[in-house]
Amino acid sequence: QRIVANPGENSELLRRFGLVAGGYVIYPANFWRHKNHEMLLTAFGIALKRGLPKDFKLVCTGAPGERQLFLVRAAQTMGLGDNVVFPGFLPSEELSALLVDARGMIFPSLYEGFGLPVIEAMAAGVPVACSDITSLPEVAAQAAMLFDPRVPDQIASALIILATDDSVKDKLVRAGHQRASEFVDAERMAQE
Numbered sequence: 636q637r638i639v640a641n642p643g644e645n646s647e648l649l650r651r652f653g654l655v656a657g658g659y660v661i662y663p664a665n666f667w668r669h670k671n672h673e674m675l676l677t678a679f680g681i682a683l684k685r686g687l688p689k690d691f692k693l694v695c696t697g698a699p700g701e702r703q704l705f706l707v708r709a710a711q712t713m714g715l716g717d718n719v720v721f722p723g724f725l726p727s728e729e730l731s732a733l734l735v736d737a738r739g740m741i742f743p744s745l746y747e748g749f750g751l752p753v754i755e756a757m758a759a760g761v762p763v764a765c766s767d768i769t770s771l772p773e774v775a776a777q778a779a780m781l782f783d784p785r786v787p788d789q790i791a792s793a794l795i796i797l798a799t800d801d802s803v804k805d806k807l808v809r810a811g812h813q814r815a816s817e818f819v820d821a822e823r824m825a826q827e
Contacts, residue, residue, distance in 0.1 A: 645732035652694070652720050656736040659692035659720070660797055663730060663752050664744065666695075666702035671743045671766075671784050673709065678743070678790030680713050687795050691718065693741070694733060698724040735759050739797035739804065742766060743784040750774045754818050757811030762804045764793035778814035780807065 649655060664670040672695060679693050693715075697703060703721060710719040725733070734740065740756040742765035750771045756763050757778055765771045767781035775781065780796060780803070782789035796803050 645736050648729055648732050649736060652722050652733075654692060654694065654720065654733075654736075657738045658688075658690065659694050659737055660739045660741045660794060661694040661696065661733055661737040662741050662743070663696045663734065664742070665697040666700065666706060668702075669744060669746045671745050672702075672706050674784060674787055675741065675743045675790060676706065676710055676713060676715060676719065678787040679719065679794060680715055681787055681791035682794040682798075683715070683718065685791060685795060687791075687798055691738075691798050692720055693718060693794075694720045694722065694737070696722055696725050696730060696733070731759075734761055737761055739764060739807075741790070741794060741797070742771070743782075743790055744771070745769070745784055747771055747774075753779065754815050758815035760808050760812065762797060762807035763811060764790075764797055776814055778807065778810035 662675060666672060675693070683689065695706070707721050710716055734756060739762040740752070742750070742753055742763060744766050745768065747770050750765070753763050753765055753771065753775055763775060763778070764780040764782060765775055766784040768784060772781055780793050782793045784790065
């Protein structure tokens with residue numbers, strides 16, 4: 636219910652960050668080490684060399700701080716500076732807007748207690764590719780593309796598929812809506 640923005644109605648926000656609707660994937664996570672940003676940047680660089688459109692972008696949201704600065708410098712050192720956007724902490728409305736206009740959500744976390752952003756993306760009709768470890772495979776079920784977050788080639792392949800394969804995208808959106816609907820009834824979830 637936190638995701639309320641409408642796709643295609645966010646042109647001013649997209650312009651502010653140098654984005655176009657459908658021309659980026661988003662990773663909505665703080666910059667804690669277990670969120671695995673270094674591996675994601677490595678995989679994104681690999682994907683750009685293997686067929687990801689050259690103008691495609693990766694958006695990494697999260698609170699500013701030393702880790703964010705480290706990752707910004709890492710992206711620049713890797714030659715990814717023009718393709719990786721670090722908008723900082725965003726209010727829910729702006730995060731929602733960036734999520735719904737994304738081509739997909741990438742979620743390479745090494746540890747999650749639950750993984751609520753995965754369900755939020757699915758409910759918003761955004762295809763998801765995420766880690767195949769900890770709670771994420773159970774939360775995502777068959778409604779997301781799963782990859783080993785410790786293997787950059789697997790993350791890179793997921794990025795390329797999210798960006799370029801409309802049939803997979805459509806399949807993930809349908810499966811995601813179905814999966815997210817299973818988490819709507821909080822009372823039933825608590826009983827189970």
